[in-house]
Amino acid sequence: xxxxxLQFRHRGPTPGVDEVRRLFDLKEAxxxxxxxxxxxxPGAGLYTVLVAESASERVSxxxxxxxxxxxxGLFGNPRIEPVGPPEL
Amino acid sequence: xxxVNVIVELRHQPSLAAAAFSTAPDAAKTLDxxxxxxxxxxxxxxxxxxxxxxxxxxxxxxxxxYVSGQRFDLSLEPESATYIVRATVDENKVEQLAAHAAVVxxxxxxxxxxxxxxxxxxxxxxxxxxxxxLCTSALRAKGLDGTGVLLAIVDTGINLAHLAxxxxxxxxxxxxxxxxxxxxxxxxAPVGHGTMCAFxxxxxxPKATFLDIQLLRSTAGGPSPMSGVLSDAVxxxxxxxxxxxxxxxxxxxxxxxxxxxxxxxxxxxxxxxGHPGNYSDNPNHPFNRxxxxxxxxxxxxxxxxxNCGPTCPDGRCQGVTANAxxxxxxxxxxxxxxxxxxxxxxxxxxxxxxxxxxxNKPDLCGFTHFQGSGVYAADGGTSAATPVVAGVVAAVRTRxxxxxxxxxxxxxxxxxxxxxxxxxxxxxxxDFDYGFGVxxxxxxxxxxRVLWPFDRCQRYPWLCRLDRFERLDRPIPLPEPLxxxxxxxxxxxxxxxxxxxxxxxxxxAAGFEDxxxxxxxxxxxxxxxxxxxxxxxx
Numbered sequence: 001x002x003x004x005x006l007q008f009r010h011r012g013p014t015p016g017v018d019e020v021r022r023l024f025d026l027k028e029a030x031x032x033x034x035x036x037x038x039x040x041x042p043g044a045g046l047y048t049v050l051v052a053e054s055a056s057e058r059v060s061x062x063x064x065x066x067x068x069x070x071x072x073g074l075f076g077n078p079r080i081e082p083v084g085p086p087e088l
Numbered sequence: 089x090x091x092v093n094v095i096v097e098l099r100h101q102p103s104l105a106a107a108a109f110s111t112a113p114d115a116a117k118t119l120d121x122x123x124x125x126x127x128x129x130x131x132x133x134x135x136x137x138x139x140x141x142x143x144x145x146x147x148x149x150x151x152x153x154y155v156s157g158q159r160f161d162l163s164l165e166p167e168s169a170t171y172i173v174r175a176t177v178d179e180n181k182v183e184q185l186a187a188h189a190a191v192v193x194x195x196x197x198x199x200x201x202x203x204x205x206x207x208x209x210x211x212x213x214x215x216x217x218x219x220x221x222l223c224t225s226a227l228r229a230k231g232l233d234g235t236g237v238l239l240a241i242v243d244t245g246i247n248l249a250h251l252a253x254x255x256x257x258x259x260x261x262x263x264x265x266x267x268x269x270x271x272x273x274x275x276x277a278p279v280g281h282g283t284m285c286a287f288x289x290x291x292x293x294p295k296a297t298f299l300d301i302q303l304l305r306s307t308a309g310g311p312s313p314m315s316g317v318l319s320d321a322v323x324x325x326x327x328x329x330x331x332x333x334x335x336x337x338x339x340x341x342x343x344x345x346x347x348x349x350x351x352x353x354x355x356x357x358x359x360x361x362g363h364p365g366n367y368s369d370n371p372n373h374p375f376n377r378x379x380x381x382x383x384x385x386x387x388x389x390x391x392x393x394x395n396c397g398p399t400c401p402d403g404r405c406q407g408v409t410a411n412a413x414x415x416x417x418x419x420x421x422x423x424x425x426x427x428x429x430x431x432x433x434x435x436x437x438x439x440x441x442x443x444x445x446x447x448n449k450p451d452l453c454g455f456t457h458f459q460g461s462g463v464y465a466a467d468g469g470t471s472a473a474t475p476v477v478a479g480v481v482a483a484v485r486t487r488x489x490x491x492x493x494x495x496x497x498x499x500x501x502x503x504x505x506x507x508x509x510x511x512x513x514x515x516x517x518x519d520f521d522y523g524f525g526v527x528x529x530x531x532x533x534x535x536x537r538v539l540w541p542f543d544r545c546q547r548y549p550w551l552c553r554l555d556r557f558e559r560l561d562r563p564i565p566l567p568e569p570l571x572x573x574x575x576x577x578x579x580x581x582x583x584x585x586x587x588x589x590x591x592x593x594x595x596x597a598a599g600f601e602d603x604x605x606x607x608x609x610x611x612x613x614x615x616x617x618x619x620x621x622x623x624x625x626x
Contacts, residue, residue, distance in 0.1 A: 004365065005319055007374045035319060038326040040378040048374040050319050071372045075365040077319045078357040082244065082281040082304060082350045084456075084469015086207035086395040086402040086437045 003032065005075040006059055007040060007048045014039065020049055024062050030055040046071055090179045093197040096132070097141065098124065098171045099190050105166040108140040119173055125188045129178035136174040143168030204436035205429045206400035211459040211466035213430030215291060218455045218476060221430060222292050222529035230536040232483035234293025237343045238264070238331070239482045241475070242324055243350065245277020245302035246286045254462055256290050258298050265300040266327040268320055274300035279463055285349050285475040287461035292479030292529060295486075296345075301328070304350060318367060318375050325378045332385040342492075343485035344387040347478040348422075349471035351394055352414040353404035368414035369444045376416055376445065383421035386490040388499045390478045391417040392470035393426045393450040399436030402469075411444055418443020423481070423503055424523070427456035427473035432513060432526050438470055441520035450523040451503065452477065452510045477527045481506060487536055509535065 006024065014037060015023070021031055035050035051059060056074055063073060098104060103123040110117055117137030124132045143163040163169070170192050177185055177194075186194040205212060219225075227233065238261065245267075251258055265274030277283070277300070286298060303324045304316045332344055352358060352368065359366040367373045371380075383389055396405035396412035405412065418424055418441075427438040435457055443449030454473035457466045466472075484502060491497050509532045510525030518524055545552035 003317075003319065005322065005374045007372075007377070035323060036326075038322050038374075038378070039329070039381075040322065040326075040374045041381045042329075043381070043384070044377075046374075046377055048322055048378075070364070071377065073364050075370075075373050076359040076363075076367045077317050078352055078367055080304070080316050080318055080321065080350050080352060081404070082469075082471055083353075083392045083395050083402075084281070084349065084471025085464050085466060086400075086469050088207045088403055 002053055003050050003077055004053055004056060005048050005077055006051045006073075007046055007075060008063075008072050009045050009069060010047055011045055014047065017049075020047075024051075024055075024059050026051060026055055026059070041071075044071070050077070091176050092179055092182065094175050094177050094182065094185075095195045095197045096124075096173050096175050096185065097192040097195070098138070098173060099192055100167050100169060100171070101190070104138045104171040105140070105169070108138045108169075108171055109166060110137075124173060124175075125185065125190050127181060127185055127188065129181035130185050131176045133174040133176070138171040138173050140166070140169045140171055143170065204399050204433060205457045205468075206436045207395075207402060207468075209457065209466070211468075212457055213455075214459040215287075215461075215467075217430045218288075218458055218460070219291050221432075221455055222476070222480060222527065223533055224292050224529060226533035227292060227480070227483050227529050229538070230487070230533050231539045232486050232533065232536065234296030234479070234482040235486050236489065237293065237296045237345060237482045237485040238299055239289055239293060239296040239478065240299040240301050240328060240344060240346045241282055241285050241289065242301040242303050242321070242328075242346060242348050243282030243285050244280045244304040245272070245282045246275055246298065246300040247277055247279045247283045248275040250279045250283050250461075250463070251287055251290070254287065256287055256294070258286060258290050258294070258296070260298050260300060262300070264331050265302075266324055267300075267302045268305060268323070272302055272305060274302070277302055277305065281349070281463070281471065284461040284463040284467050284472065285347055287463070287475075288467055288472050289347060289475035289479040289482065291460075291476060293345075293482035293486075296479070296482045299328075299331070322375050322378055325375070325382055328387065329378065329382050329385060332382060332387055342386070343482075343490040345478050345482045345485060346382070346387050346389045347475045348389065348391045348416075349469070349474045351392060351417045353394070353396065353402065354406050354408055355414070356406075358414070370415075371445055373415065376419060379416045379419050380421050383499050386492060386499060388481050388485065388502050389419075389422040390474050390481065391419070391422045391424055392474040393417060393424050393441075394439035395437040395469050395471075396439045397435070397437040398440065402437055409439070411442065412439045413441065413443040413449050415445065418445045418449040420446035421499070423452065423477065423506060424450040425470055425474040425477050426450040426453040426521070426523060427470045428453045428513075428522070428526050429457050430455055432511070434514075434521050435468075438473075438521075441523070448518055448523075449520075451507055452523045453513075453526045455527075477506070480527055480529055480532060483529075484532060487539075505532070505535065 017033055030052040032050035038048045040046045040048045059074060101123050103120045107117055119132060119134050119137055144160040145163045146160055182194055185191060248260060260275045262274045301324050303320055358368050361369045393413050395402035396409050398409040401409050427435045429435055441449045454477040456473040457468045460467035488497050507524040509528050511528045512525040514522040
């Protein structure tokens with residue numbers, strides 16, 4: 001997994017890419033602008049961005065300063081494939 | 089005393105030969121009780137007619153063929169034949185039966201089962217068989233054909249030309265489709281897995297409006313050309329949330345069915361269970377959250393159970409067949425679909441429950457491994473079973489459209505309908521093989537009443553009386569449909585407990601009437617172009 005999904009809670013309007021970079025101390029190349037900022041649970045104010053695995057330590061340090069929340073954090077980005085027709 | 093099933097080989101008797109060589113149909117043949125030994129504790133099956141085993145005639149030195157060296161010939165004489173019959177015998181009577189003068193031998197009559205469908209098996213049945221099994225003609229007779237329903241195929245992309253060439257042209261909404269890269273066009277993907285899914289969904293929902301969500305053509309890629317990564321699915325679902333939540337004009341499509349014939353194959357693809365970033369067991373993973381959000385917005389979401397069944401798993405499962413319904417494929421807010429062949433036998437590779445996010449998975453099974461789209465030798469895997477069921481869900485939504493705020497037509501209500509109409513196979517009720525059973529379009533159709541256009545003046549005569557005093561140049565507005573929200577709160581513990589007949593009847597009261605109550609000639613009046621107060625007799 002070269003990249004990880006960062007899910008975080010945010011109040012107010014959807015944050016911009018620059019704001020997310022600032023919030024989580026990310027360098028420009030560490031946040032995927034094509035992926036954008038996806039509202040994964042708009043009702044709960046949860047958003048997801050795609051960050052480089054190399055930024056995981058810095059992002060984890062920022063997350064450690066926030067109140068504990070199981071919905072916030074760096075999540076896996078596993079491979080997916082069609083489930084058929086079955087292969088031998 | 090334990091009883092055993094045996095095959096008994098008997099010596100020639102004229103009555104046995106007469107039955108065995110009779111030209112009567114097999115169903116009409118029976119066993120003559122006088123032709124079998126009478127021993128206490130031995131019960132011959134009278135419905136099993138004797139079957140002849142030809143005798144062997146030893147060849148002489150002159151007649152042994154030089155090349156083959158075969159030393160016996162089959163005899164065509166009835167007298168040299170022996171005869172097979174079937175019996176149930178007390179265990180301690182087997183030797184006595186075998187020693188009887190009329191008996192050549194006694195053999196075990198072991199239970200046999202059909203070989204399950206496995207990877208590489210040839211197709212069993214075709215698309216017409218699946219349509220027959222789904223009762224698509226009954227569904228269409230009730231107006232259940234996908235009209236007015238969006239059906240998203242989240243996959244490798246759809247090829248419209250291939251579907252048209254196979255006699256299944258579909259309607260595509262390109263504007264609301266989604267592609268991960270700039271050079272990709274909805275409806276023009278290479279012929280592949282997504283095209284197969286669209287074909288199979290169109291069996292029950294030929295009039296649905298398809299969305300081509302080309303998730304597995306991601307540029308992110310993986311070890312195979314058709315693989316992607318889960319973050320692409322988050323993006324695709326973000327798009328579907330926007331589709332679902334976008335403002336609509338009156339009459340625009342509101343129902344969305346989402347087919348997902350993809351998933352993870354092995355736990356090694358993910359963070360381990362217990363890791364905070366894990367996907368397969370973690371309801372807080374971004375993809376699991378957005379699946380829940382899309383369902384809350386009103387979409388009906390279906391996921392394939394997977395191809396990691398214990399009998400003959402897909403090679404990519406690497407032998408892991410337990411707890412193999414990973415992540416959103418077993419989400420509580422989705423319908424998880426296993427696979428059965430066209431004889432309703434579960435296919436050997438269909439992943440069994442429980443699911444990781446929700447224990448009672450799969451929910452139900454759909455048909456798979458049949459000759460259909462022509463993309464592959466067989467439309468196989470739970471990949472094919474899922475769109476077969478998705479088509480039925482889209483058909484249901486034709487007459488049970490999503491209506492925000494009305495729990496009677498919520499995705500949960502549709503899931504309950506699909507589960508409760510299943511043909512229960514396997515253990516009674518829910519089981520981890522079939523879930524609640526096999527999708528049953530006949531029963532789904534039975535839950536809906538026949539559609540009859542009705543005469544508004546017949547139904548609401550007081551409205552038409554106005555016509556005597558003033559001339560209206562517009563149709564008189566129909567009464568508002570009943571709001572079922574209050575009734576749901578009072579009459580049932582949860583939205584899933586509502587009486588479905590009542591829901592459908594009331595939801596459609598404004599537009600249609602039960603055929604039993606409709607006035608004779610109502611259809612012809614409408615078809616003659618009369619509107620509003622233009623009915624006769626008012």
